Amino acid sequence: MEADDAVDNSRPKKRRRVEKGDANEAIVIESSTESEPESLSSPRSNLIGTTRPNPPAINLSLTPELPPAPEYDDFTGDSIKVLTLEWYLDSVKAGVLLPTKNYVVFEGRITGKPNPLIQSPRKILRRENLISQAKGDTPPRGQPLYKHGPRWAISKSPAQPPRLMHQTSSEHDRAVALPPLPPSLCSIYSCQRSTPAQSPNADFIAQLYIIKHARKLDRDDRGISALAYSKAIASIQAYPYTLTSPEEVARLPNCAERYAEIFQEWKETGRVQEVQQIETDERMKSLTEFYEIYDVAEKTARQFYARGWRDLDDVISQGWDTLTPNQQIGVKFYDDFKEKIPRDEVERIAAIVLRYANQVREGFHMVIVGGYRKGKTMCGDVDVILSHPDEDATDHVVEQIVWNLAEDQWITHRLTVSTANSERGQQTINWRGGMSKTRGRGFCTLDKALVVWQDAELAKNPDPGRRNPRRRVDIILSPWKTAGCAVLGWSGGTMFERDLRKYCRNVKGVKFDSTGVRRLSDGTWLDLEKGANDLLEKEKKVFEGLGLEWRDPEERCTG
DNA sequence: GCCT
């Protein structure tokens, strides 16, 4: 291999070069050893993973509410607790009375303010619901059934009433009756909502996104401020109606005063002052350019700026040697990595990966996850999950696959490779009761390689008229037992995934990550995927096992 | 910035 990709420690010629050269020695994938017998021929039919075999097997065992949820002595106590609305909703959802630990508003004494006239509209609403529901009332409902919440429609759950009018008479009489809040927005967990990519409020969301982005770059608060915006955006993204008033905004989860304000300004003036400023801010422009380099995030971007650099050319000419190897790759392929990848190319790349996997060992299953699975027409990268029904088949396979792909020039660089799971023998062990904290031991992770991809055919027969853009490809090897968790963990937007973890922890008393589900109490592993015969079926089982209603990947677009 |  090599030729085109010979070691090249030189900086790219200022003006971002596409093509050519490696960042430096660290990135070349050495390949020698004899090549594998070219036994191509790829019979695999479970190819693209978008296969919708849709096993009607609903599995009746969704009843045994999995983790006996810790502490049920909750309800035997003699203290009086006021719980949040979420506790009620979550409990309804879960079908059992959940531990109250994470939902207690007040304990011991009831600080109930039966007449909350102070506070924002939304807070009032929340309290009212909370109080009435804590008393066991069935809140007013009479909502029609919504397409977005079949679950709620059929459940006896109190279809969420929050309307403005609930407020004590006066003030908001004129508040037009808002469209009923889709019941799913009742949940604070975005993994319980339908969040499609399309939104009637896309323009408003775009404003929020700009502010969020600016917060991330120019504020040193560990991304907390930006996180708030991400949560708000995720809520609005799930709202199926065009927003018309600040109040309508403020009743959504994670959207309070600040967002009502922004909305009002946007509604009234057609723009948002802060956004305007951001858009004309030269510093933001520089920071953004830096931030878009792979392996450069907000800290490094600010650092670059502080050194007096203002654009990519400055980075290359003044700082090349200070860049990490990965950052150098990021700079070299700056334009390529920003370029989106059409779905058919994603499929082509994935098929090649699968072919090489099956060359190492027959019988791999694959699902394309990431943006592709969420339905994006243009993807930022390619993410595939590979798994094999044979227990031991995923051991060290990543290295093998990556090696072979590199040898054939599909892969030109590796950004990261992890083999932690293989090293350990892929046991799904518990982390408590064993040695846990110790990094690198006692834990279970996925084998994974993040690599830089090119079209090998084109590389071998260059066509002057055709570019060969580099792509980032994430190859994930999952043990079969928990492959459904891997698929689930890689098929949602960031907020969906974070909320999924939070939901599991707070509501189900388990820890979820892409390597499996474990009891919080003792760390023992829970097998939620028993009996499933393919990756998508396994993912469905994980939903069931977690007490979650199924969401199509296209409805996990929380950003 | 919102929630508890």
Place this chain on the structure above:
DNA sequence: CAGTACG
């Protein structure tokens, strides 16, 4: 250790 990346 801090910083970054992944969804």
Place this chain on the structure above:
DNA sequence: AGGCCGATACTG
């Protein structure tokens, strides 16, 4: 007032 996903995992 204190938390915000992962007792992430990797890199340097």
